[in-house]
Amino acid sequence: MKPLLLLLLLLITACRAEPHLPPGTKALPSAAPKGRGPLALVNLNHHVLGHARVFGRKEPDLFVAGYGGPQAVHLFRWVDTAENGAPVFAEPVSVLQENADLYAGTLPSPTTVDWNGDGVLDILAGNSEGFALFFENIGSNDEPKFLPAKRVKAGGREIQVQAGYSGSLQGLQEARWGYLSPNVIDWNGDSLPDIITGDITGNYMIYLNRGTKTEPKFYAAHPLYCDGIDLHGMWRCRPAVAKIGERIALAIVDGDDQFHLYWRIDDYNVEDGGKLKLDDGKLIGTSGGIGGQSGRCKLDFFDWNQDGHMDFVIGTGRVVSIPDRETGLPMPTIGKKTLGTPLLMLNQGDNTFARPVAFRDGEGKVIQPGGAHETGAVGTMLGEDGPNLLICNEAGRMFLIPGKELKTTP
Ligand SMILES: [Ca+2]
Ligand SMILES: [Ca+2]
Ligand SMILES: [Ca+2]
Secondary structure, X not given: OHHHHHHHHHHHHHHOOOOEOOOOOOOOEEOOHHHOEEOEOOOOOOOOOOEEEEXXXXXXXXEEEOOXXXXXXXXXXXXXXXXXXXXXXXXXEEOEEOOOEOOOOOOOEEEEEOOOOOOOOEEEEEOOOOEEEEEOEOOOOOOOOEOOOEEOEEOOEEOEOOOOOOOOOOHHHHOOOOOOEEEXXXXXXXXXXXXXXXXXXXXXXXXXXXXXXXXXXXXXXXXXXXXXXXXXXXXXXXXXXXXXXXXXXXXXXXXXXEEEEEEEOOOOEEEEEEEOEEOOOOEOEOEOOOHHHOOOEEEEEEOOOOOOOOEEXXXXXXXXXXXXXXXXXXXXXXXXXXXXXXXXXXXXXXXXXXXXXXXXXXXXXXXXOOOOOOOOEEEEOOOOOOOEEEEEOOOOOEEEEOHHXXXXXX
């Protein structure tokens, strides 16, 4: 029995897909002095919660992985002993490292936007814990340099979306996860960026910005409505949002599991723009299966081929299957053991779309940043000679890949 088990384990390991990025690609580094930033594990399985290690003999301090992020490590210093002998620890502090990668929490979904009005694109990212993080670009658009994350607040407190008792289709085991997937656009035309989010619940919320150009300040989340009821779709998805002509378009994966277009009416209401279609007239399905195999799709409107028409750049998890469950990407086409795979769907000029293609490097290898769970992928003019691709791995590292190094032919 034992040799059989070993063989099985070896086979599973051998069949597991490995991440792939263009040769020489490095995670975006911290630009803080000495490259300091939070120390975070590089574990492509995001279920690392609540591991504690004790250091020292008498009155030891605690190092805890899984507080403040599944991969992040915090130090709890032993400062006193209570009368009953219980250790008393100080407020935890994030453990730092030098020359750190930027850390966006697990399963990040990023977007690029000039957040603080200095003309330089910054990064805003949501993550599985449900936080929204701001990475300030203290460099330029061509040579970005980012400081470690700051949590974004709304309504006077940090944004943190969690499923709670009823918010996850996988039940209570997911109660503390949020899979916050933000997008940013000036929704109400006052020239301040607003946040629109998808998350674990499948609801879509807006956070209106009532701050200033240099200091965004957000109202608490408010639902978006269509025909008077909450806009709702598949779980763990990110909405695409863009100004198209004079109107603001919002695309989501709807409750039927298909790409669906809406148009802004006012601050909290959208009107139905109909289901989006492939250029052969077929609807665009998303999930590879039901339940846990559904949703997990991060949509981004971006004109990748610069022809004046908004394309879709899409972050996926392994189990996603666009545009149908038989022939879609990534799982049916690449194989069951594949990983989350950024995809591109080109607009054919009439708001119908070509079938998705993966991004490939110069040698034709499919780009997969790492992890089977879904992470975001967006087109951006950050970095020289855009458009470029910003993607993340499951362990919260971000990669800016020059568009010129990528092939998107079917
Ligand atoms: Ca900026
Ligand atoms: Ca606004
Ligand atoms: Ca285009």
